[in-house]
């Protein structure tokens with residue numbers, strides 16, 4: 001068997017689907033047997049890697065320079081024309097492999113995923129997905145275009161965010177109200193958009209033989225190791241452990257701020273440091289400490305980060321024309337990660353870089369697996385790598401290795417640990433809400449959705465007085481893009497956060513052993529089941545109250561100890 005493959009991703013820069021289709025046709029036509037299956041699989045893997053990297057390069061080029069219309073056009077060609085076709089071909093090729101009955105121990109997880117993809121694939125759904133994509137784009141356009149007037153200037157909603165940390169309470173309240181009002185102005189339009197997406201998603205599910213979109217998503221997301229019932233246990237565990245812990249944090253905050261009642265605009269102001277912490281001033285001040293931090297954690301990780309810095313694989317600074325947000329993506333052909341973000345010199349930038357670096361270490365480690373599918377993991381494992389890195393790096397953020405003076409490091413650590421607990425509360429709200437939307441029989445009703453969000457928010461989010469602000473409270477779910485664009489993608493963050501906390505706990509008594517287990521888990525890529533990957537890292541999937549209670553108590557105790565040391 002000989003296969004002609006595109007020589008490099010760069011040769012596909014201007015490719016259309018018509019240029020790529022013949023490669024897939026060859027793989028679809030060659031007679032496949034148990035004997036030649038492995039060779040055929042390697043050819044498909046190499047083709048997939050070169051095509052995948054070409055699409056990624058188009059995405060990187062566009063997000064780094066959104067004003068360039070040629071780059072915009074190329075990215076759109078890849079995402080809307082080529083990628084859906086590639087996905088369709090992948091199901092077709094996977095069907096061939098499954099039909100000949102080929103398998104291998106380190107491919108059994110991948111083949112289980114192939115079988116599931118084949119099982120739920122419906123020709124009729126391809127068009128519905130592209131219709132949903134159009135509605136997603138409409139959501140992005142509406143929410144991306146929202147703005148507010150701040151001191152005589154037009155600002156975006158994310159630009160209001162820093163004002164929620166200011167010491168002046170009136171300033172915080174103004175920023176909070178403006179942010180919510182921007183969404184409430186478009187509430188009717190966004191609700192109508194969601195109505196359409198809801199109907200289409202339920203149709204996708206029924207076309208594939210499922211009772212509702214939740215059951216479809218559990219299959220489509222390859223959630224073989226936990227069920228909707230486990231997620232419901234997670235909600236109950238949050239209600240019993242993280243929710244009261246956050247309520248205690250809020251009570252402390254109310255006292256520290258000296259206010260009678262804590263309002264939603266009081267939850268983000270930093271209590272431990274009078275002035276905003278500025279960790280770095282320029283690129284060098286950002287990248288050099290990061291190199292030292294990863295060196296201190298593990299020489300191999302340090303070398304990988306240094307390689308990225310030298311090879312132009314870090315695009316970190318905010319500048320005009322760059323898309324918002326941050327991501328880590330992988331160049332599958334050459335086996336290197338790429339980090340994109342918009343740093344402006346605040347502590348969140350440090351967290352983002354460390355988080356994305358965790359993903360990039362995962363990419364380096366998993367790339368040693370021979371086939372492209374063995375290098376890919378679900379979000380539960382991917383976020384374990386990044387969220388663990390955020391916690392494992394914490395002890396090294398202080399100068400002379402890292403960015404902060406000792407008092408700044410304490411303030412930043414307290415803030416980060418408070419975030420960990422608040423995020424569990426938010427994750428439970430979002431996950432329980434989506435379950436209700438797709439299974440209650442009332443998810444099509446806009447008013448019922450808003451009412452249910454308030455019910456769930458009161459269940460999980462305590463210690464803040466929202467009286468008279470019900471509409472503003474409702475506005476929060478319209479801001480959560482996952483609910484609109486990526487249904488049921490959220491519980492993964494909760495599972496991974498609890499996994500990361502287990503590594504953090506272990507690292508306090510055995511930092512070297514924890515790092516070895518972390519690296520080993522990353523190197524498995526997608527060759528093992530989710531519980532096995534977590535077990536390799538020394539963790540387990542936690543949905544139970546007892547497991548969550550232990551970790552929440554650990555975080556709370558650490559926050560308490562840090563507060564004492566700030567006073568001292």
Ligand SMILES: [Zn+2]
Nearest residue numbers: 355359383386
């Ligand atoms: Zn991540």
